[in-house]
Amino acid sequence: MKRGLVIDLDTCVGCHACAVACKEWNGDSALSGPLADYEPYGAAPSGVWFNRVRHYETGVYPENKTVNVPMSCMHCEEADCVTVCPTGASYKREDGIVLVNQEQCMGCNLCTWACPYGARELDTASGTVKKCTLCADRIDDTLLPPQDRQPACVLACPAHARHFGDFDDPQSQVSQLVAERGGVTMLPELGYQPVNRYLPPRNAPKVSVMTTPDSASLMHKVSGWINKMIER
Amino acid sequence: MRPAISIVFFTVSSGAGLGLLVLMTLLSSLSAVHWSAQQQRMGGACAIVLVVAGLCASTLHLASPHRAWRAFIRVRTSWLSREAVLAVLVLPLAVLWTWPGLVSQSLHAALGAVLAVLALLLIYSTAMIYASLKPIRQWHTPLTPLVYLSAALASGGLLTVWLTQLEGASAQTGLVFVTLLALASTALSKLAYWMRAARMDGATIQDALGLKSAAQIKLLDAGHTHRTFLTDEFIFRIARAHVQTLTVMFWLAGLLLPAWLLVWFPQAALTAACSCLLGLFAERWLFFAQARHTVQLYHGATQV
Numbered sequence A: 001m002k003r004g005l006v007i008d009l010d011t012c013v014g015c016h017a018c019a020v021a022c023k024e025w026n027g028d029s030a031l032s033g034p035l036a037d038y039e040p041y042g043a044a045p046s047g048v049w050f051n052r053v054r055h056y057e058t059g060v061y062p063e064n065k066t067v068n069v070p071m072s073c074m075h076c077e078e079a080d081c082v083t084v085c086p087t088g089a090s091y092k093r094e095d096g097i098v099l100v101n102q103e104q105c106m107g108c109n110l111c112t113w114a115c116p117y118g119a120r121e122l123d124t125a126s127g128t129v130k131k132c133t134l135c136a137d138r139i140d141d142t143l144l145p146p147q148d149r150q151p152a153c154v155l156a157c158p159a160h161a162r163h164f165g166d167f168d169d170p171q172s173q174v175s176q177l178v179a180e181r182g183g184v185t186m187l188p189e190l191g192y193q194p195v196n197r198y199l200p201p202r203n204a205p206k207v208s209v210m211t212t213p214d215s216a217s218l219m220h221k222v223s224g225w226i227n228k229m230i231e232r
Numbered sequence B: 001m002r003p004a005i006s007i008v009f010f011t012v013s014s015g016a017g018l019g020l021l022v023l024m025t026l027l028s029s030l031s032a033v034h035w036s037a038q039q040q041r042m043g044g045a046c047a048i049v050l051v052v053a054g055l056c057a058s059t060l061h062l063a064s065p066h067r068a069w070r071a072f073i074r075v076r077t078s079w080l081s082r083e084a085v086l087a088v089l090v091l092p093l094a095v096l097w098t099w100p101g102l103v104s105q106s107l108h109a110a111l112g113a114v115l116a117v118l119a120l121l122l123i124y125s126t127a128m129i130y131a132s133l134k135p136i137r138q139w140h141t142p143l144t145p146l147v148y149l150s151a152a153l154a155s156g157g158l159l160t161v162w163l164t165q166l167e168g169a170s171a172q173t174g175l176v177f178v179t180l181l182a183l184a185s186t187a188l189s190k191l192a193y194w195m196r197a198a199r200m201d202g203a204t205i206q207d208a209l210g211l212k213s214a215a216q217i218k219l220l221d222a223g224h225t226h227r228t229f230l231t232d233e234f235i236f237r238i239a240r241a242h243v244q245t246l247t248v249m250f251w252l253a254g255l256l257l258p259a260w261l262l263v264w265f266p267q268a269a270l271t272a273a274c275s276c277l278l279g280l281f282a283e284r285w286l287f288f289a290q291a292r293h294t295v296q297l298y299h300g301a302t303q304v
């Protein structure tokens, strides 16, 4: 099994609902304990997040567009964060999920350096490193109705931009989406073989924009210039 | 990367201690130098203090130091674990070697040789902790262990020269030569390291976001209003003037002054060693401060 997420960059609206749902579910989860907030009501609030959403602009005007990019652990197949860990606190499960045993981590931070994606964060309150668990305590909980056995972020997404499933199964929704839409991985050159895939934004039809004609007549330019001078 | 003073101190201090240990034990095991009991105690104690001080500093940066004992578990894959295991092997053996009369004369030579090898491996594994990290292009090169080994032997060599003079003897030509060689190797490997780092062939923001065909990508908003763990740890900016000062400090205090003193005033070996350590602190601080992690790409850097 190779469990992970597909994130659709075409439909993500950048609302941060996934990040908030993640913080809410995992803050209460026994897997990583509360996720610390530093100075939540102070001048510079900060804290531990498993999922962060960033916003980018691609292309050049008028061909530009906003792309919202949520990022969390990619549950890499070649996870160096696991191999560098000296204590054995970091491990990869049979189903591909990469976890940190909170009872064993000594907070040396090396795994956070080994992760290219910034998916691990040191919680200074607990002195341990924490990361996305893919809601391991939800997805296997048989007490939940089957449609709820999914990561909190996937359930919360109002744009249905997030999908959870098994990438080893070619029939799964995630595999099909990747095949259909040409799903890509981030920084594949580094060889971590991240499992999570991103569906690239579709190319929108070209927008027509009003341009000032280059061929504005000399007369036009001169009168414009005179008008400006007079205003001053 | 944010330079953690504890780690900068650890790598320089334990490097010098281990370099001293390597040369001291090798010289005696090869019968090139015969240490008096007093010198052996002094040199061994110096090396042990430098290594232990470094190790203590390094545990300072653990967020849960009470679990440090767990670090011996993953020797099969983790360089940090290997470092921890080698450190607890080297220290007791160094005590055995240092205290005269604890082991027989014949065993002493063998012990010295084993100790030298283990100490070299320990320096190597410290360097490999950094060199094995793929997200930091500047570190991910065999030049990193080369710099670490050369710097350890250079600073340790200067301390060994000082040790040989403790009882009035003049420095051995062979030892002076080896130390000068280590200084030269530090200079050359660091030069190569910096030249390699200056090449612009790191990952780009396009690679980072998987949007290879986008002509231009700009960060609009990192999604948080204040600093985060990621910005604290991976995004570190240094003023160019600062870099220049520290670079000059590395070349002058770290290499040129010690080499000059060693050749013309070998009796000032301790001054030379201190100056070298100062220069190496500057070098190690820059090693961290100039390293660029791929996480910077997600925060708006266009290339690392």
Ligand code: SF4
Pocket: A072, A073, A074, A075, A076, A079, A080, A081, A082, A098, A114, A115, A116, A117, A118, A119, A120, A131, A192, A194
């Ligand atoms: S994304 Fe980072 S933390 Fe997650 S498995 Fe890959 S290397 Fe490890």
Ligand code: SF4
Pocket: A084, A085, A086, A087, A088, A089, A090, A100, A104, A105, A106, A107, A108, A109, A110, A111, A112, A128, A129
């Ligand atoms: S911080 Fe914890 S999980 Fe990460 S490498 Fe160190 S001991 Fe392992």
